Amino acid sequence: MHEEIAIGGFGGQGVLFIGRLLTEAGFREGHEVVYMPSYGAEKRGGTVWCNVTISDERIGALFIARPTVAVAMNSASLSRFGQTTKTDGLLVVNQSLVPEKVARHDIDVVYIPANDLAAEAGNSDVSNLVALGALLACRPVISLRSIHQIMEESLRKKQKLLQMNQKALEKGYGWTQKEYAGRVSGLKAVVNHVRREDAG
Amino acid sequence: MSEKTLMAGNIAIAEGAILAGCQAYFGYPITPQNELLEHMSKRMPEEGRVFVQTESELSAINMVYGAAASGCRAMTSTSSPGFSLQQEGISYMAGAEIPAVVVNVMRGGPGLGDIGGAQGDYFQATKGGGHGDYNIITLAPASVQEMMDLAMLAFELADKYRNPVALLPDGFLGQAVEPVTMRQPVTEFPDKPWAITGAVGRPKNIINSFAMDPVDYRPRVELLRQKLIKIKRNEVRYEGIALDDASLIIVAYGSAFRSAMTAMKMAREEGFKIGIFRPITLFPFPVKPLSDLSQKTRRFLVVELSFGQLIEDVRLSLGTGAQVELANQFGGVPISADEILEAIERIMK
Numbered sequence: 072m073h074e075e076i077a078i079g080g081f082g083g084q085g086v087l088f089i090g091r092l093l094t095e096a097g098f099r100e101g102h103e104v105v106y107m108p109s110y111g112a113e114k115r116g117g118t119v120w121c122n123v124t125i126s127d128e129r130i131g132a133l134f135i136a137r138p139t140v141a142v143a144m145n146s147a148s149l150s151r152f153g154q155t156t157k158t159d160g161l162l163v164v165n166q167s168l169v170p171e172k173v174a175r176h177d178i179d180v181v182y183i184p185a186n187d188l189a190a191e192a193g194n195s196d197v198s199n200l201v202a203l204g205a206l207l208a209c210r211p212v213i214s215l216r217s218i219h220q221i222m223e224e225s226l227r228k229k230q231k232l233l234q235m236n237q238k239a240l241e242k243g244y245g246w247t248q249k250e251y252a253g254r255v256s257g258l259k260a261v262v263n264h265v266r267r268e269d270a271g
Numbered sequence: 272m273s274e275k276t277l278m279a280g281n282i283a284i285a286e287g288a289i290l291a292g293c294q295a296y297f298g299y300p301i302t303p304q305n306e307l308l309e310h311m312s313k314r315m316p317e318e319g320r321v322f323v324q325t326e327s328e329l330s331a332i333n334m335v336y337g338a339a340a341s342g343c344r345a346m347t348s349t350s351s352p353g354f355s356l357q358q359e360g361i362s363y364m365a366g367a368e369i370p371a372v373v374v375n376v377m378r379g380g381p382g383l384g385d386i387g388g389a390q391g392d393y394f395q396a397t398k399g400g401g402h403g404d405y406n407i408i409t410l411a412p413a414s415v416q417e418m419m420d421l422a423m424l425a426f427e428l429a430d431k432y433r434n435p436v437a438l439l440p441d442g443f444l445g446q447a448v449e450p451v452t453m454r455q456p457v458t459e460f461p462d463k464p465w466a467i468t469g470a471v472g473r474p475k476n477i478i479n480s481f482a483m484d485p486v487d488y489r490p491r492v493e494l495l496r497q498k499l500i501k502i503k504r505n506e507v508r509y510e511g512i513a514l515d516d517a518s519l520i521i522v523a524y525g526s527a528f529r530s531a532m533t534a535m536k537m538a539r540e541e542g543f544k545i546g547i548f549r550p551i552t553l554f555p556f557p558v559k560p561l562s563d564l565s566q567k568t569r570r571f572l573v574v575e576l577s578f579g580q581l582i583e584d585v586r587l588s589l590g591t592g593a594q595v596e597l598a599n600q601f602g603g604v605p606i607s608a609d610e611i612l613e614a615i616e617r618i619m620k
Binding site: 091094095098103104105106107108110129130131132133134136 | 275277302303386443444446447448449450526529530531532533534535536605607608609
């Protein structure tokens, strides 16, 4: 297992939050992890990114040049990840805010209306969790269950926010399975993964 | 699940210092070190210890001087411009033989620079930095785990040699989050009969770094010289990776080393036999272990986040027979594995 995940978006979209969730989940599932955020003068509206490496080997570089999985929450992130995502990789695009398409056939691209689906879940602010759901639906790098567990712990005192986040995560996951069934190479593996979880 | 926890590099230094029995912290905010100071502002009072946010880095280093002179374990942390301001105080402490820990989470320079990570303070840390003849032991972590472990070692070595010790991560390592195995707190501390503790029932101790007459001062400097020889003999630390069959050896530390690890993996997949030599102590520099390697291979590639500072120590260690190349970045920009791989391909072809 070696995944290099890059997530980018506007400050305030929760890019760092889902990066931390993935890192924590990878860590709890027994992998080596590195989380590298952008830092400094970020503010609401500026572009923020983070890199998450999850591996079963000692991890080298802190920074990711060619992600195996990328999430573009805004156009600036897409113009970067659209080029850098590794062949056979996955690119999740927040279609609600990003009108551009990616002209590549060597990667899986999921266009998901993350803000709209988040609004359906109760608040467009949780578009990040919708995107994370889409990511996990296509590439089960860590289990959905771990994410739920971590959110339950870290948002224990904010029940309303927790429920909204959980709903958004499931929404993104379910929507992607439905819309992209058979079209994304990772999905077959996902279905098996989910079945295994149900059985276990 | 395990005794490991996820932690940012800056936090790991703070927790390492607390585990090592740091009794007093003094500091002034500066990115990319701020989380360290912030964490100490919460944790030190929790532990019943001293935290002071000073009005500048100058007062921070001089408060460290005073606190450490009283015999307690004391530290400050800063980033590059602040480290420059502290050089006078560090020189005074070296002259007065006061143990203390100074953390410099390096950022882009010169001047006020930027908030990216860099390694441009290598000379400043390892070659003295302030005025006069002295060196400070300089430790270079390359993982969040080492941020904790070397912070603890820094206090131990400072007391052992009565000398300031610098911990020298770059800003990227300060921000990176990785799993850390928590260590046991230090419970035994060395006696400090030299400390200023009130002189009840004993002759007074005098701590300074001054004598009007060179006749009086030179013997003290001679003792410093002998101490540095001892440090060079006893405290060299380094890590070697895949050196056995290496036909090209990368020398790197900190986050540059991390990129080099990825580059090494990529290069080995292409069939290039690459090894890595990582100095953990930048002072004392691992001269002999490195020069011994030149018996095996004559090709070396130094990877660092500066114009080329580490490379000078590498060249001095290897002598004239070796081919020593440089792959670098600077000004607060990380070096990518790709850039290092390109340099490897250039050299190996």
